[in-house]
Amino acid sequence: MTHSSRLDPNRPAALLVACPAYVPSPLTRTGLAGRQIWVKDETARMGLGAFKALGGVYAVARLIEARLGRPVEPQEFTSDAVRSAAGALTFVCASAGNHGMSVAAGARIFGARSRIFLSDTVDEGFAVRLQARGAEVVRAGATYEDSIAAAIRNAEDTGGIHLADGSWPGYTEPPRLVMEGYTVIAQEMHDSLTKHGQWPDHVYLQAGVGGLAAAMAQMIRRTWPSQPQITVVEPEAAPCLQASAAEGRIVTVTGPVSGMGRLDCKTPSMLAFEILRGTADHFETVSEDEAEQAVSAALTAGFRTTPSGAAGLAAALRGNAQAPLVILSEGPVDDD
16 A cells, blocks of 8 residues: 555544534444344435535645645634635646545535535436535536536636545645545544444445445455455446456446446545555445445435435345445435
């Protein structure tokens, strides 16, 4: 593992201490489809309804700190001096929905501006939610990859700060910060499982570009005393990490649009792939029907999620692990 892909969970944890919206998300062992499954419920995370609330907000804070050229104490981020300096900054990114929400929220919290690029396939509900958090929303292209290209061009043309959650050669630090923010989830799970005295034998991690899966996998391998099998789960329409693992290099895949919209990414993050190739045991895909069935199964247990949020659960329900753990990564779009 290279130094650039090493994640430090202490830094986002310290920042969150000063955030009044932060509380650990629940981890419960729940009966689902006749099985006992550990469920980490991210559907209400920090009022944004998805795990990505942790990544974008944290990365915005650290990038403001970098522009100031000095360390900033957590409580200082909301001071008039820092907010004034941040007011000159615009954070630009492409999103399939949730990453943009987090960047927009972070920009608003710290006094900056945001411009979020969405492809034509992103639900209009996300555009409305982004605008409600002060973001400028721009529709660009037919695919997520098209919206990334548009965001890069716009950041270059306007002097904005490009804050993507995927990485590629020459662009690693902003997405590394996003992934570092996600490590809070793994630490919360570690703390909760330690109190329970029981550990899962298998963890299923859904992936788009792979940031969440990679952050969880790295932390699990580094800190959990009982090591589970780790399976990365993608839509059948977008198995970019599975294909890359098979080839031993970054691979861009083609396929139809998936109903698992936040996972419908055709090229993986370079940093995420670098981590997952050494930490994951398996790479699997789930069908559109399996994801929908997992949404229904979750609802019977009182969890409201989406096909994207339930993709890991879909793989767990299909598998035979005795004590699986899944992350419900987002709540319904209409909950906001």
